């Protein structure tokens with residue numbers, strides 16, 4: 001994964017609370033293979049009317065939005081389902097950072113696994129950033145080394161868990177990290193199976209073999 | 213003497229393989245459920261040409277995309293939907309993973325099937341690529357939803373990196389009044405603490421009212437933990453749990469069951485164990501509750517009226533309330549019981565177990581629903597049981613559709629949709645914008661309350677509905 005250090009880009013303001021994963025990508029699009037590019041589904045029902053016509057006023061349809069890599073929103077961003085597709089939609093659209101006062105837990109860890117930084121700011125600071133960005137994509141600087149965000153005169157700190165920061169700074173992948181512990185895992189599994197023998201599921205005597 | 217420990221910490225510790233310098237724990241995973249959405253995870257595994265590390269601890273379940281009108285793939289018009297179901301069969305068969313597929317009499321929604329089959333047990337760590345995995349915590353396991361990258365990680369290693377959450381306890385003292393259910397407990401605490409009120413926490417539910425809940429009701433309560441932002445929800449196992457598990461198909465048998473039980477009995481929070489946060493409610497404070505907005509925190513007792521954003525001092529909250537009312541087509545100060553509905557849905561991993569169907573049927577018995585609607589049992593075994601009890605007849609006679617089991621109208625991706633602008637009284641877990649279909653308006657409530665809404669044509673208070681419903685005493 002591409003390491004994340006300092007991002008100098010355009011930011012979009014999405015001034016809404018509880019932007020849940022069902023809004024980020026409606027479930028009906030999730031049967032598509034990733035190769036089609038999930039960016040087209042991002043916030044689909046929010047930015048299109050019932051006939052599928054795009055709302056020209058919506059921030060993602062403003063000039064410059066295609067180049068934006070940062071999204072600023074309100075509290076509880078990414079609440080709801082565990083669908084990683086919500087992160088794919090953001091990442092495939094081109095976003096590398098979302099800034100909000102709080103995030104859904106699963107969404108935040110999914111983000112980090114895809115190189116997307118979930119930056120947590122104070123509620124007041126989120127409002128200042130939203131105001132500074134206004135209703136058009138505007139310049140923004142996100143510095144993961146210093147943990148600061150700048151838009152024009154506004155300069156605010158953000159937090160991210162130290163573990164996630166390290167992963168993002170280095171562009172690390174979990175599976176690589178874990179396989180270094182293979183021996184420890186094998187030893188643990190053996191001990192565990194002895195200690196909690198009943199926890200290994202035994203198929204019932206009259207098991208059914210499902211073909212699907 | 214060892215230090216007093218919470219239930220959560222006891223289970224966590226037994227699964228910690230390694231702790232990194234930065235404080236992340238590598239956890240052992242006892243059960244991994246994969247549904248149709250797991251194709252992203254399997255594809256990631258394929259990219260690295262890795263096998264499934266522990267097929268014996270992995271279980272495939274077809275639920276999210278399955279048709280509820282018929283039990284075969286021929287009825288699935290959308291080739292992409294069909295392919296989702298087929299990919300699950302292919303991926304599980306290829307890797308030697310047990311499948312509960314469309315052809316299986318045990319098929320059902322993962323969070324109904326796991327407990328029913330005895331795969332869910334106390335003291336385990338369980339994961340699934342679905343946020344309502346929290347449901348399984350009702351047995352005293354740590355169970356939580358994961359994303360596709362994590363699914364791939366668990367498939368490849370049977371482990372997962374996690375940062376230990378803080379632990380909160382929600383205690384419900386006293387006894388619930390008749391007609392008050394686990395759904396009402398959940399909506400009440402979420403309305404009080406907010407949809408992110410438990411963010412960063414594992415939740416333990418405790419207290420007299422919780423102990424008195426059946427296994428089914430405990431599952432409903434833990435299921436909704438995620439709607440309050442919780443990482444997971446747990447209830448200490450007790451006799452109710454053990455009795456439920458004895459003789460389940462995948463439960464330990466004979467001597468092994470006794471050994472397991474002896475261990476399970478040690479799984480409770482020590483009396484002086486410290487919690488990072490304690491919240492206490494009295495059962496008297498809990499009324500039949502419904503949501504009126506587009507977040508589960510926007511919930512109120514049924515006898516109340518919608519708030520007036522003008523009177524909300526916090527500008528962010530006022531803005532949210534205005535926005536929610538606009539989407540829901542409701543106005544400030546409107547009485548909840550005046551809200552007319554267009555359809556009902558009884559189903560989902562939250563409220564489609566046998567008790568839920570009985571509760572709804574007891575209200576609908578001999579009555580007609582004033583609106584169309586659908587009942588989709590939580591599993592095929594629940595369906596069979598309900599039919600044996602004649603509940604299907606009650607629903608059909610009331611004018612509702614009796615469907616097969618699946619996620620159905622909870623998520624609207626298998627063809628079961630609420631039309632745009634339509635208002636649905638639903639036993640599901642999410643009233644998000646567009647959750648049940650683009651433009652759909654969802655009101656969440658308990659099964660008996662959905663049934664009450666069906667016979668009334670508008671949201672209704674189960675307590676004042678009909679004496680004949682309460683006379684049966686089922687709900």
Ligand code: SF4
Nearest residue numbers: 344560561619622623
């Ligand atoms: S019923 Fe709904 S919430 Fe439950 S597993 Fe299915 S889609 Fe998820």
